[in-house]
Amino acid sequence: MKSARLFVLCAALLAVTGAAHALEFKSIGPVPAVFYDAPSPKGRKVFVAPRGMPVEVVLTYGEWVKVRDMAGDLSWVQARALVQRRxxxxxxxxxxxxxxxxxxxxxxxxxxxxxxxxxxxxxxxxxxxxxxxxxxxxxxxxxxxxxx
Incomplete structure (x- = not known):
């Protein structure tokens, strides 16, 4: 009986964890955006993303968003550079x-x-x-x- 409850609890946790990892995509807004290697304008500039480019949102940290591009590269961009239009x-x-x-x-x-x-x-x-x-x-x- 105890192992059955543990199994149900683990299954429920896996279901919640899976839902929490749903992919979220946004696009670069109307002007190109600078991608950085850290969540700060003092970070190293690694790329200038063209307007409209889709990105996957990985993490939001204050006014900064960690994104993944089509190549799988991770970078930081200011949140205000992103739009909901896909x-x-x-x-x-x-x-x-x-x-x-x-x-x-x-x-x-x-x-x-x-x-x-x-x-x-x-x-x-x-x-x-x-x-x-x-x-x-x-x-x-x-x-x-x-x-x-």
Whole structure:
């Protein structure tokens, strides 16, 4: 009986821990942002992130946010440089953006690796609705982009 309670307690803790580690993404705001190696403007500048670049939020420390970029590199950026509006970046050699969220739908446009797309809606069934800065929109496979 004691081991059964311990098992239930451990399972509950694992469930809470898993929920606490949900990924949070934001994007760089309307102006490029300096990434630092420490949460201070006195830290070493390591990168200038372009506007719209998606980042994964790892930790918030006062006015600073530790972020992970598409390459997996960790840096610090001032919180005011980030916005809630979401972007994704193509991580496949060529992503096919389709007119509907299905493989058989016609291709609206293609996007090469590194192209930034605005996220229009949350992912559904492995597809994400996106919009290119030229105004074209459609659905891309979640596996072909990073930042969602």
């Amino acid at each position: 972007s994704v970046v193509v991580n496949a050699a060529t992503a096919r953006v389709r007119s509907a969220a299905e493989e058989a739908a016609p291709v609206v446009f293609t996007a090469e690796k590194g192209v930034l797309l605005d996220m229009v809606d949350s992912p559904v069934g492995g597809w994400l609705k996106v919009k290119h800065r030229d105004g074209q929109s459609g659905f891309v496979r979640v596996s072909e982009v990073w930042g969602e």
